[in-house]
Amino acid sequence: DVVMTQTPLSSPVTLGQPASISCRSSQSLVHSDGNTYLSWLQQRPGQPPRLLIYKISNRFSGVPDRFSGSGAGTDFTLKISRVEAEDVGVYYCMQGTEFPFTFGPGTKVDIK
Amino acid sequence: QLQLLESGPGLVKPSETLSLTCTVSGGSVSSRSYYWGWIRQPPGKGLEWIGSINYSGSTYHNPSLRNRVTISVDTSKNQFSLKLTSVTAADTAVYYCARHNWNDEESHFDYWGQGTLVTVSS
Numbered sequence: 637d638v639v640m641t642q643t644p645l646s647s648p649v650t651l652g653q654p655a656s657i658s659c660r661s662s663q664s665l666v667h668s669d670g671n672t673y674l675s676w677l678q679q680r681p682g683q684p685p686r687l688l689i690y691k692i693s694n695r696f697s698g699v700p701d702r703f704s705g706s707g708a709g710t711d712f713t714l715k716i717s718r719v720e721a722e723d724v725g726v727y728y729c730m731q732g733t734e735f736p737f738t739f740g741p742g743t744k745v746d747i748k
Numbered sequence: 749q750l751q752l753l754e755s756g757p758g759l760v761k762p763s764e765t766l767s768l769t770c771t772v773s774g775g776s777v778s779s780r781s782y783y784w785g786w787i788r789q790p791p792g793k794g795l796e797w798i799g800s801i802n803y804s805g806s807t808y809h810n811p812s813l814r815n816r817v818t819i820s821v822d823t824s825k826n827q828f829s830l831k832l833t834s835v836t837a838a839d840t841a842v843y844y845c846a847r848h849n850w851n852d853e854e855s856h857f858d859y860w861g862q863g864t865l866v867t868v869s870s
Contacts, residue, residue: 684862685857685860737855739794
């Protein structure tokens, strides 16, 4: 199975300041079709996960543009340009390239 | 707006079978563009993909669950279901159903249900 790791596992941030989460996969996520199926999900406290980003950098419908994704191969990053109170929660990366699909352990973002 | 809603018993005895149903509204499980998936999350832990099914019944599941998983689809009711046999306390989790956008150019879970907690205990 593809192992997904995330750093940091916990990230206290100041409102209005940027935040960054890294995700690394144990093998390249470039699919044979040329796409890289790396997505990011947000899970607010007591809520189900919500898709933020798919295929590395595509924002899902309704996701604020303060969220952005980047990366390639095995290294990926989610950035929040200016953290707002509603961004508190756990963020997961997920790979949809290799079967079985796997998630990272999650990064908890809270306010300092 | 697509909505998914999980339903089923919240308590299952060890060695018995966990059965859950996901009812889809605002969309159709008969759509050829999507799969429909199950993901679980043990209390305080991360996410694990269980398996996915499409309109024709083509199914994929996580090998970690060995042969304990059965996923089925009922297009007449716009539902899909999960059965997990021989459960143990390790199967205690919140179970989510989700639309699995899995085709030639996509592979991600874009719409999720609220989740349902299933506890395995005697």
